[in-house]
Amino acid sequence: MLRLPEGMARxxxxxxxxxxxxxxxxxCIGLIKEDAKEKLEYLGLGLGPFRLAALYLLDAGFCAxxxxxxxxxxxxxxxxxxxxxxxxxxxxxxTITISIEAxxxxxxxxxxxxxxxxxxAEIGDDCHVMHGVTVGGNFGKRRTEESELExxxxxIGNNVxxxxxxxxIGPVVIGDGVIVGANSVVSFDxxxxxxxxxxxxxIMPRDSMKGRFRL
Numbered sequence: 001m002l003r004l005p006e007g008m009a010r011x012x013x014x015x016x017x018x019x020x021x022x023x024x025x026x027x028c029i030g031l032i033k034e035d036a037k038e039k040l041e042y043l044g045l046g047l048g049p050f051r052l053a054a055l056y057l058l059d060a061g062f063c064a065x066x067x068x069x070x071x072x073x074x075x076x077x078x079x080x081x082x083x084x085x086x087x088x089x090x091x092x093x094x095t096i097t098i099s100i101e102a103x104x105x106x107x108x109x110x111x112x113x114x115x116x117x118x119x120x121a122e123i124g125d126d127c128h129v130m131h132g133v134t135v136g137g138n139f140g141k142r143r144t145e146e147s148e149l150e151x152x153x154x155x156i157g158n159n160v161x162x163x164x165x166x167x168x169i170g171p172v173v174i175g176d177g178v179i180v181g182a183n184s185v186v187s188f189d190x191x192x193x194x195x196x197x198x199x200x201x202x203i204m205p206r207d208s209m210k211g212r213f214r215l
Contacts, residue, residue, distance in 0.1 A: 024076045028069045031106060035065050038107040038126075060094035061113025061129075068098045075100060099136075105158065112164070121168075124158035124176070133162045138170030138187065157192065166196075 037047045055062045067090040071083035091097045101120035112131040119136025137152045154168045157176035165183040175192030
């Protein structure tokens with residue numbers, strides 16, 4: 001049995017939910033700035049007020065993450081409907097779905113913000129996500145081996161990279177420093193500092209496809 005990644009053995013509901021008023025808003029702003037700095041460093045740029053505003057308006061991935069942070073403040077104040085509405089509007093505008101039940105750590109970066117679904121998963125710090133990624137449950141499948149591991153959604157550690165088109169589904173534990181390769185489907189635990197990949201595409205003679213497709 002894998003141990004939970006560092007920082008993942010926490011109860012549902014982070015510090016932001018417990019905080020209220022000015023503390024929650026100040027923490028939210030700090031988290032958004034860290035997310036922005038991470039994205040701008042990826043783009044080779046520095047953080048500044050103008051760039052922060054431009055990033056929010058022009059980058060779908062950062063916009064979705066920033067709105068998720070704001071939704072957590074709304075939740076901490078008991079405004080559940082407003083939080084859901086904000087994320088639904090974000091989904092319509094960006095094609096990125098992030099559940100308000102998700103727990104996402106610091107410096108979270110969506111590199112290419114298109115067609116991404118993040119359900120009620122727990123994601124650690126310094127994680128990067130590319131387009132077409134799905135993270136969520138598996139029709140209510142539940143982890144019941146140990147009481148401390150009873151959960152239905154993925155728990156992803158720190159410094160994890162989710163490449164284009166991959167899916168992490170079900171009550172699985174992804175260790176720190178894992179790279180999930182493009183188009184991989186992960187429904188099992190992955191130990192820390194591992195790489196998950198699918199086999200390379202095969203090259204076949206064109207004639208061997210006759211009768212299967214209209215060529």
